[in-house]
Amino acid sequence: MARVKDIELNKAPKEISLIYKKFIESYGPFANQAKVFAHRPIIFKHMMSMLMEMAENPIIDKRYLEIAIVSVSAVNRCDYCVAHHAPNLISEGLSEITIDNILEDDCPGLNRLDLLVRDYAVQITKDHNRVQDKQFEELRKYFSEEQMVELTFRITLCTFFNKFNDVMQLEMEDNQLLYKVNNKIVHGLNKI
DSSP states (O other), rough: OOOOOOOGGSOOOOHHHHHHHHHHHIISSOOHHHHHHSSSSSHHHHHHHHHHHHHOOOOOOHHHHHHHHHHHHHTTTOOOHHHHHHHHHTTTTTOOOHTTTSSSOOOHHHHHHHHHHHHHHHHHHHHHOOOOHHHHOOOOOOOOOOHHHHHHHHHHHHHHHHHHHTTTTOOOTTOOHHHEETTTEEEEEEOO
């Protein structure tokens, strides 16, 4: 159980109940996260609505967002996020071997652009003050300025979620399947 009590959908404040319902039904299996964020309706309303709106209006291929999210979550050692997002990489055609080695220099299964995205995500997460112009410009060959803003936002937002989830001690949802990451059993999406 999380460090704060769960607020179930039927107990959520009225001003977020519709957003809460849509979020747990359409965004992904993040119900335990929703149960914690529901303590502060203003955060829930804006954060979850924003995530759903970006998912409904994507400007970056899901493969690259998921590579970035799993890479950041691996650096930050957030099992909750790795477990929830790694299966999305499988659905994007990456193997478990790739996911298990996502931070390795010689990670199998990643093409040049995948590696650029991964390295950008890792650099921002480990030392954001040292992102080089060359690294940024390499990515701009593939992404528009609008996409670069969103990619950078999603990478930094992922660190927020990693830290929030770990500090609040979010547990995996009951309907999660087990997923092995770096020889450690964690739960994964039931959508594989």
